Amino acid sequence: MTNGLYLPVIVLLLAAVAFALTPLLLAWLWARFYSPHKPGPSKNAVYECGLESEGDAWIQFKPGYYLYGIIFLIFDVEAVFLLPFAVAFTGFSLGESISMLIFLLLLVEGLVWAYQKKVLVWT
Amino acid sequence: MDEKLKTELSKQGIFATSLQELYNWGRRSSLWPLNFGLACCAIEMIATTMARYDLARFGAEVFRPSPRQADLMIVAGTVTKKMAPQVVRLYNQMPEPKYVISMGACAISGGPFKQGYNVLKGIDRYIPVDVYIPGCPPRPEALIDAFIMLQKKIDEQHLTGESRPRHLTAGQPSEFVVPRFGAHDLEPTQNPEVWQAPLVQISKAGTDDSRND
Numbered sequence: 001m002t003n004g005l006y007l008p009v010i011v012l013l014l015a016a017v018a019f020a021l022t023p024l025l026l027a028w029l030w031a032r033f034y035s036p037h038k039p040g041p042s043k044n045a046v047y048e049c050g051l052e053s054e055g056d057a058w059i060q061f062k063p064g065y066y067l068y069g070i071i072f073l074i075f076d077v078e079a080v081f082l083l084p085f086a087v088a089f090t091g092f093s094l095g096e097s098i099s100m101l102i103f104l105l106l107l108v109e110g111l112v113w114a115y116q117k118k119v120l121v122w123t
Numbered sequence: 124m125d126e127k128l129k130t131e132l133s134k135q136g137i138f139a140t141s142l143q144e145l146y147n148w149g150r151r152s153s154l155w156p157l158n159f160g161l162a163c164c165a166i167e168m169i170a171t172t173m174a175r176y177d178l179a180r181f182g183a184e185v186f187r188p189s190p191r192q193a194d195l196m197i198v199a200g201t202v203t204k205k206m207a208p209q210v211v212r213l214y215n216q217m218p219e220p221k222y223v224i225s226m227g228a229c230a231i232s233g234g235p236f237k238q239g240y241n242v243l244k245g246i247d248r249y250i251p252v253d254v255y256i257p258g259c260p261p262r263p264e265a266l267i268d269a270f271i272m273l274q275k276k277i278d279e280q281h282l283t284g285e286s287r288p289r290h291l292t293a294g295q296p297s298e299f300v301v302p303r304f305g306a307h308d309l310e311p312t313q314n315p316e317v318w319q320a321p322l323v324q325i326s327k328a329g330t331d332d333s334r335n336d
Contacts, residue, residue: 035290038298040298042212042298043216043218048189050210050212050213050216051209
């Protein structure tokens with residue numbers, strides 16, 4: 001009974017896949033029978049705005065900024081939690097205080113790790 | 124298919140077509156020009172696309188900012204020798220089939236700057252041009268006229284046989300030589316496969332019909 005309920009979904013899914021694949025297949029067939037493949041150095045160039053391309057698109061960046069950015073993001077979000085924590089500090093039970101302090105400990109541990117890995121040093 | 128038979132069928136509400144006609148219809152109805160203007164003619168080109176002249180009526184409103192998605196290059200304006208390599212490279216980067224409209228006196232021949240040291244005397248020295256529009260600048264109506272002319276040209280292209288267009292022939296190049304901005308002039312000064320200096324002999328004027336193609 002439940003299988004019958006899903007039948008329209010399956011039919012629609014197949015129709016959607018066919019809708020996407022048929023033009024691609026037609027284009028592929030067309031290219032195969034009529035339109036010859038004509039690659040060239042300009043056409044395959046990395047940059048496409050008329051100027052001569054230099055080098056490869058796969059260049060490597062230093063991850064320094066990335067790590068710095070991630071640590072900033074973590075402590076930025078942490079500040080959002082710390083502010084209500086500080087305001088409601090006196091009203092906490094023991095269990096709540098401990099869990100919050102564990103949260104803080106994990107963050108401080110992360111900061112110590114980053115410091116030891118010299119992520120905070122910009123070279 | 125016989126034209127008369129087709130007309131007769133269409134009178135009865137039966138639409139008949141061939142693969143070639145369908146292909147040409149598709150291409151001519153969705154020519155995507157390259158978003159590319161060089162000088163004052165580009166302003167007229169922009170005006171053509173706007174509401175008053177509305178190039179979208181002919182299926183060409185989608186100006187693509189990347190040559191990889193465009194199939195029509197409107198060379199709108201003065202091509203300086205500094206810019207010529209970039210124009211040719213952009214043409215090379217366009218996928219087949221690709222067409223060129225040479226818009227305005229400058230793109231055809233250098234126009235009022237023909238005597239200038241820094242102006243290319245016609246973009247047809249490096250790339251094959253399909254339609255030329257004279258004018259300085261040509262009015263938007265002229266560009267639309269060129270556009271319709273190009274559509275007619277596409278309509279008449281054959282899918283197979285000897286007279287088929289360049290892009291359907293495997294041996295024909297898709298890329299043309301990109302000139303280098305040399306110390307004195309562009310190198311080479313023209314692409315001999317595309318353009319050769321017309322023979323000028325005053326004594327033979329009117330009698331020589333070898334270059335009337």
